Amino acid sequence: MEDVVLTIDDSSNSVQEGQAPRYAKIQESLRDAILSQRLPPSLVLLEGPLARMYGTSRGPVRKALELLHQEGLISRFEGRGFLATPEPETVTPERQTLMPEMLGLAADYKSQLDARPxxxxxxxxxxxxxxxxxxxxxxxxxxxxxxxxxxxxxxxxxxxxxxxxxxxxxxxxxxxxxxxxxxTAQAVAEDFEIRALLEPAALRASGPLLDKAELEAMKANTQRLIDHPELQSAESITLLEQDLHQRCLRHYRNRKACEMIAQSQLPVIVNRMFFQTVGVPPNEPLLREHQLVLDHLLFGAFDAAASSLQAHLQAAAERTRRRLKVLSVxxxxxxxxxxxxxx
The missing domain is CATH 1.10.10.10 (Winged helix-like DNA-binding domain superfamily/Winged helix DNA-binding domain)
Structure with a gap:
């Protein structure tokens, strides 16, 4: 594999023309390092050290690790992070300092990795x-x-x-x-109210412009988590939320409404913290609610999709209120x- 040079935008889905997303580059680099055994199976993979090594934020690293976990190349264990093996019971976790050559990076990788501000x-x-x-x-x-x-x-x-x-x-x-x-619970409730008013209208307008293959991939990801609860995590749920509440709304042309939606993300923070602290509850309702919205979109029933999204946000508001109380203790x-x- 050639030396990895990551010079694209840091967001998980934004890329320059002709280039793969940053998380995909990181995923490819880590996959090659694992399969070539440059990374020992006992190595603990953590977001922070990997992000510093690749000269990026934690978001793309988190997504790359989640995808590698779904591939079955890395595994969770009782500690924090992932092990560089699909068989965690066969190794003793070790926290080692990552070196550029372990990831196949060039000697001058620090000057090459990131040209962003x-x-x-x-x-x-x-x-x-x-x-x-x-x-x-x-x-x-x-x-x-x-x-x-x-x-x-x-x-x-x-x-x-x-x-x-x-x-x-x-x-x-x-x-x-x-x-x-x-x-506060009031601030979270206000954000949900804004989203319940604006997101269904945004989905109704954006839905007809969404690619069917993209929607099918979103539905497959949702179904995978439903069928395999062991894959459910704060990171995997966050990716699903981005699919429905960002990617599916991106064709909406009302710029001011889009800005208001983007500024009403306190509920996302509460749920991410809840999943990171407590774990994803069994039979998390969010998964089936997302699946229903995607089914309507795939059938071209955009009014029904908007109604299902509104119902999902209303149900999520009550769940998030209870989760904020749990976090407070x-x-x-x-x-x-x-x-x-x-x-």
Missing amino acids: ISDRIYAEVEEAVATCLAFGHFRIVETTLSEYYGVSRTVARQVLGRLRNQRLVEKDNYSHWLAGPL FPEPGLPPYLLKIS
Whole structure:
């Protein structure tokens, strides 16, 4: 395999013309490293070290690992991360330092991997940390500590925080302090109300423009998780949510409505944290609800698809309210030092 050079956009689905998505490049690189036995079977694969090695955020790495798990090349075990083997019972997990040659990367890979602005490279990790803190109180984000933590300028730190403010994850007070949280049931309910009003209309308009093969692939992914509960995880559910609530709505032409939907994602954060903390509940209703919407889309019943999506969002609102209560009793997780708890 040739040395891997990843120079495309960092989002999971955005690619430059003629290039594969970043997660697919990472998946290919890891697959080759596993099959060629450059990665020992006992090696624990973690998102953070892999993201740093590939010069990317954690999102594409998370998706690549999930797809490799679905392929049966890597496996889960009692600890955090994956093992580089489909037979976890045959090895003793080892946490080793990853080296470029283990992944087939060029000696000068750090200069080749990522030509994106520094703010783009650290954004996803900061977003994840901020999203995690929301359910555990009111936090101040110390701009100087953030810049020192990542070794970037204050200007870069402000760019990242500005993007988070556009997503309504942080705000500035009268003293120009960056604040995050607390995540309240009312705020989550308001986001669900906005989505229940706008997403069905967006799906009704976007549905006729969706590719049937793409919809069939989405349905197959949903069915795979229903048939194989062991594959259900926060990561795999997140990918399904992106399919229905982003990819299926992307042809909607109302730019302001799309911005409002994109800024109403607190429910996604709550459910992702719940799945990461507690695990995916048996017979998670979301899967069947998604399947019904996709069935309607495949049959060209776009009004029925919109109605099913609205029903799904209404049911999800009640589930998410209960899950937020569950999360409130868990201890605060370890957070980076730039997040200072106020209350």
